[in-house]
Amino acid sequence: MLTVLVAWTSLVAGGTAWADAAPRHILRLKSLARVAPGVTYQQFSLTASHGRAYGHLLTADLGSPSVSLDLLYPGAVAARSAVSRMADRAGAVGGINGDFFNITETQHPGVDATGAPVGPSIANGRRLGAAVPDGQRFGPSMPPGATTRDVIGVGTDRTGRLDRLTLAGSLTAKGRRLPLRGLNQYALPVGGIGAYTSAWGTASRLRATCGTDTDRGAPCSTDTYELTVKRDRVSAVAQAPGRGAIASGSVVLVGRDAGARELRKLRVGDAVSVEERLTPARPGALRFAIGGFPVLRDGSPPAGLDDAVAAVRTAAGLGGQGRRFYLMALDGGPDYRSGLTVAELADVMRQAGADDAVNLDGGGSSTLVTRAPDDAHALVRNHPSGGSERAVPNGIGIFVRT
Template sequence: MSGRAKVRVRVGGAAFAALGALAGSLAGASAAGADDGGGLPYTQVEQVAKGVTYGQFTVDGAKGPVTGYMLTADLSDPRVRVNLLTPGAVAARAPVSQLADAAQAVGAVNGDFFNISEEHAGVTPTGSSDGPEISSGRALKAAVPNSQRFGPAMPPGETTQDVLGVGVDRRARLDRLALVGSVRTRQGSYPLGGFNQYALPEGGIGAYTSGWGTISRERAVCGSDTARGAACSTDTYEVTVRGGRVTAVADTPGEGAIEPGSTVLVGRDAGADTLRTLKVGDRADVGERLAPSGSHVPYTFAVGGFPVLRDGAALAGLDAKTAAVRTAAGFGDHGRTLYLLALDGTAAADPGLTVAEVADVMRRAGADDAVNLDGGGSTTMVTRTPDAPAATVRNNPSGVAERPVANAVGVFSTGR
């Protein structure tokens, strides 16, 4: 039987040398591949860079055959690292290939769901992601309230605080990152309900820094604790703090660049009442951090996404009916191997997978834990060999072109 062989493999931290041999054998093989009972049926495998491989496969979903692409990174290799790619501001978007090229990543997939559209008339979509973000060890934003997120339904018990992260020990983990912060004044100390996020809880106070960008902060006071489309609050107040002092106040959320070193506090409802007690010249100190719930190891990277696989088992309540183009990220080998998945977006030929099927694909790839990332028109995988001038888009995005996204998971390698 002629044609390219299908070989099923599981990729782990110790298997990258074998993958190189596999890539060569696939190019000239002529026998039909046997099923080893678990791995993915890769029909193409390439070494992108030292410790980083790319593979293509086809699996049968409930709606028909689906083409998938897997980027695998050996985090135990000191030449390999992972980081969050962003457009330079929390409230901004850019295509994955552009983000990868700017950072010189050797591979990337799109990241978290984001504020892509807006139900509130006259309010500008921010492009900001649902969940927490950490890039190069620096916290960029916290999670929006569960009721205000974009994306498909999460499994029972999961929250917008869920992340996949990589610690300073170079191991990947699933965790939750909660905002811990306060505004300290002479009148008292008040908790922060938001940090550079597009939606605040009712009665909350949010802190915005230069990392937010230039887009209006008005979206922060829209929606409610039960409905994303609920009306925008008209009871708002904004305070600018710099050097421990209030420097400006306003009745409504503003827009435009925030000066580095300044923090803008936005309050809605009871939070607005609290901020109204502050006058220009008053003392005010703002502090915030993202606190992990499951690890004492600081994170160098974290991206929001809801868990679909934990300890080798799919989570209960995963959608097993709705097939769509999807993206996922996971890890195996006790956090030493990272797997990034993107599906093909040509819906006529590739109908997509359900969330439950994505969990199974990640398990077959070798992941023990995984999260679902943004899908549909956002799903994009790119690779770039170290000598290439630009990244190559590997999957077929479902739109006519790459969709600008809020962030991406970038893989780097210093080896050639």
Template sequence: MTRRHKQLTAGRTVLTVLTTFGVLAGAALTGAAPADAVRKTVPIAQGVSYEQFDIAAAKGVTHAHVLLVDLRNTHVHLDLLYPGAVAARAPVSNLADSAGAVAGVNGDFFNITETQHPGVEATGASVGPAIANRRVLKAAVPTGQRFGPSLPPGTNTREVFGVGVDRRARLDRLTLLGTVRTTEGPLPLRGLNQYALPVGSVGAYTARWGSVSRKRATCGTDTDRAAACSKDTYEVTVRGGRVVSASGTPGRGPIGAGTTVLVGREAGARQLRKLSLGEQVSIRTGLLPSASRIAYRFALGGYPVLRDGQPLAGLDNTTAAVRTAVGFASGGRRLVLFALDGAPAYRSGLTIAEVAAQMRKLGSTDAFSLDGGGSTTLVARAPGGSAVSVRNHPSGGAERPVPNGIGVFSAP
């Protein structure tokens, strides 16, 4: 018996004992490799169950943790987990417990570091659009400014997975529609609470952004995230429908209710400089879906890997990693939340092409990749429990704070 086989066998023995006592894998985050040769489904709450199993992948055996959610059950719904601000992060377990969720997974890719821009603060804000409890939180950054692996051909940062007010899951694209109306005429708004603005544009920041510096919004270009920060910037604060202050550099600090800060770069900065103190300004924003006329209860960014039962063309089949994904079937009423284990014995993970294939095996007709690596986290309560526990082993040895996630809620 090889050393690796002994480790896997020991992991299975430990799991058998834990399952007998109603404790699921991931307890204590010791780094031991959980494994379960027999796939077993455990109820978590009404319409929500959990299972785990091994996957024989091209780079070696990996281990999956899965939440099965039935939206046909009226006691169940999904919503965005987030820390109360776009530019903020927290562990998934904290986000789930504070929101009262029975389970959840991590969400979108995010602005995790700023090594290319010395002195500029990483915002922690997510890449794509975000909607929580029917409220628009933010729009997408330019595709060239995203963090994460390469996107499949034909996709961009506006891709979302979401659930509509009709309780059906969908894949969609959400495009910002925004206007700043001034006494001299309307200005197009091309950003909303996002860590990067298109070159030459104006973006809006509200109380939902948080208190992190807005400087990062003026760094990089639409095609090069590492490009230098713009030297031509301007920001205007609008309160009560009138300009109350202006500055030549983006600021920081909390933004009060009823206040919007407009940040401009290059041509956008020159447009904002035309505004005068006391001038009347109105700002309108919204996210326009491309695939549905149904309003979204919640939505978050990532990228599609499976559509109508078929993998997207050009999915990477070389780079394997720990992954998180979400899929659905039955017209968007049956959901699969999928997270790999990051324990050392399983860290070889899956390629994106393998994720698409695995989601199809799990019954999904459509699937969407979320942030992976050290961010991958799946949490769930024990049946009848009051707090979630981490069911996989995060590859960093502990939960990584993330900007958002998918929360599963089940009323008694």
């Protein structure tokens, strides 16, 4: 067993550096186990502010040409599945759960939860969806400066990085160009128009018109409109958002409030051109990306990370100038509920080797799996809080080409 001393510290008031302090807690890492060439697995334990916590760590070496990462998802944005099932389906040798998601709709009777993620997602270079407004997110409070558009991912240059993906798009009809404010997401900005493609799945699009940019629980809009565009022409219209599969090559446009009033100006047969893309803040295209708020940047935590509330957590991090990827999930269940605060999570990821890291969905969603290349099914390594895996919308998968 390898023992590493960890200095649990507090943030300097108003700053971003760790305060100097003597080591108070010990992070105990068990010896490495190889999952596949370039991929290792470890268990760890430590005594944190709320008690003893246990966790699991996967490390992937992107410097190896046979190792890669990609999004795990059930085949649709608005769908959920167990991490082990998604890993089996994709052939991943390891993985964890991913972004926070639209898990419930108790504040909107009669409206179904979509299961769609909060942030943007890219799989194998294909953009799947954009971010909901900050006020519509699920999950713990983000630190100042963070947004639902924050992601962790891997570029086409095979280097991992933190980034921010912003939807850039428009629809053009009758000589007018209107901004596109959503792409396959469970909540649209007030007054916006969103595009839904075959990647969305079969879930109802009604949830997209509920809440406001600052209040997830606000009532649903009563001013909505939807139209279907096929071969660049309006093929159908409806007063309310619908459900069901969207044909490949077709786009459904959903408008709320001012956006709905704009869509009502169009008629069946009108020509409509829809363009959309996700624009990164940093140079270079991302081949894979998933939403999560940063807890480490260049080896330091951002100011304002919560240091009071402990929970079972999942995180992803980067080291080795973006060539090493870390996936971490804590144990849940009655024997392991103490968890970590977000500030402690940042320190764990830093001590594991990460320079940059994001907090992903935790609690009952926290799941880490591994699969030997010759095994048919992935093995759940941690103890999920609910006693079994929770169905989630996406995750991060590690792949090894043989």
